[in-house]
Amino acid sequence: LSEYLRLRPGVTFEIEGWRYRVMRRTVGDEIQIEAVGFDDGLYQLVSHASESGLVTGTPEYTASTLIAAELPLLSTSSPAPWSPRLIAYQDPFPAAVSVFQEDGSGGYDINTNVPVAGVSGTTTTDLNAGPAWRWDTANSVTVNLVDDDATLLSASDDSVLAGANTMAILTPGGQWEVFQFANAVLNGDGTYTLSRLLRGQLGTEPYIADPAPSGSTVVLYDPGRWGTLSGTSNIIGQDQLLRYGPSAVLVSDDRYQDVTITPEGVAYRPYAPAGLKHERDPVTGDITLSWVRRSRFDGDSWQIETVPLNEDFERYSLIITGGRTVQVDDTTSYVYTAAQQTTDFGSAQASVAFTVQQVSAVYGAGSIAGYTP
Numbered sequence: 001l002s003e004y005l006r007l008r009p010g011v012t013f014e015i016e017g018w019r020y021r022v023m024r025r026t027v028g029d030e031i032q033i034e035a036v037g038f039d040d041g042l043y044q045l046v047s048h049a050s051e052s053g054l055v056t057g058t059p060e061y062t063a064s065t066l067i068a069a070e071l072p073l074l075s076t077s078s079p080a081p082w083s084p085r086l087i088a089y090q091d092p093f094p095a096a097v098s099v100f101q102e103d104g105s106g107g108y109d110i111n112t113n114v115p116v117a118g119v120s121g122t123t124t125t126d127l128n129a130g131p132a133w134r135w136d137t138a139n140s141v142t143v144n145l146v147d148d149d150a151t152l153l154s155a156s157d158d159s160v161l162a163g164a165n166t167m168a169i170l171t172p173g174g175q176w177e178v179f180q181f182a183n184a185v186l187n188g189d190g191t192y193t194l195s196r197l198l199r200g201q202l203g204t205e206p207y208i209a210d211p212a213p214s215g216s217t218v219v220l221y222d223p224g225r226w227g228t229l230s231g232t233s234n235i236i237g238q239d240q241l242l243r244y245g246p247s248a249v250l251v252s253d254d255r256y257q258d259v260t261i262t263p264e265g266v267a268y269r270p271y272a273p274a275g276l277k278h279e280r281d282p283v284t285g286d287i288t289l290s291w292v293r294r295s296r297f298d299g300d301s302w303q304i305e306t307v308p309l310n311e312d313f314e315r316y317s318l319i320i321t322g323g324r325t326v327q328v329d330d331t332t333s334y335v336y337t338a339a340q341q342t343t344d345f346g347s348a349q350a351s352v353a354f355t356v357q358q359v360s361a362v363y364g365a366g367s368i369a370g371y372t373p
Helices: 157-161 338-345
Strands: 012-015 018-027 031-038 065-069 085-089 097-102 108-114 120-123 135-145 166-170 176-186 192-201 217-220 240-246 257-261 274-280 287-292 315-320 325-329 333-336 354-360 364-371
Touching (some): 065 257, 085 108, 157 176, 157 192, 274 354, 274 364, 325 333
Antiparallel strands (some): 012 018, 018 031, 065 085, 097 108, 097 240, 120 217, 166 176, 166 217, 240 257, 274 287, 315 325, 315 354
């Protein structure tokens, strides 16, 4: 009996080579012992290798990379349309890349944080001009991504038409062409060659360069990885004096860099009109100039006759080459009378060249479309 009474909780004992620890003892008409078996090896001191641990201290951050890309947006729900998209990268990437704004007295206030690394890089080959709105099978471009861990994958034609594999390239004129790619081939040096392209997407066909040279900046369309500046549409056209760097260090640290950004509000920029036409009345000599309005958002349905306006008003700036500039409201045509032609040119004309731009209340005159007879 005394042997069982000594088996209190916490005491260990051995039965036929198995070790047990007493968890509970109940004494009454009989003694009930609850015990759990265990392996002594679990409690032995572990001998580690002599090398130092994986974490040796605070990561050493280098200077951040920040791209302010004036890009057209994918939907009306996109945040801060007045702001360029901020694409940041750093190795290792900190909790965020912080963007401070000069406060007017030599100090800085936090403007925004970019919490996720974007996918960006540079081209290693020229991207020559190609056709808009249909597959460009003649051209390809090779890109070198900043982040070695980032990957590009091929996609089916249907997936690309649904929005997959969208990238933007900064052209020599300072504007971005948005293009898509169906084929992505990983090369032995870690670069990717992109082919089977769709050019001039999201209304950027006027900005297709010939060529966009090797060394051009590219960014992958991934709105979930982009940041934006704080503010309102009032910052459009106003210089923003910024300082950016790793959020893990102070804004006074040498790793912070100064940059001046002047937002253009490209997200508000109307697309260039399409379907420009020129019809001359053989009797009166009047010339009717016409075009088709395009929409920045929700204009892809084949079930609607006229795309949404997406603007506060419908207005166009029409320039007749060598003639006059006309504001056209609430219609997509203009009758250039024989009398007006005589005033502008000295006689009625057989044909005229013209350009037309849709006007935004926020952005002003948008992308330009031209007609040459």
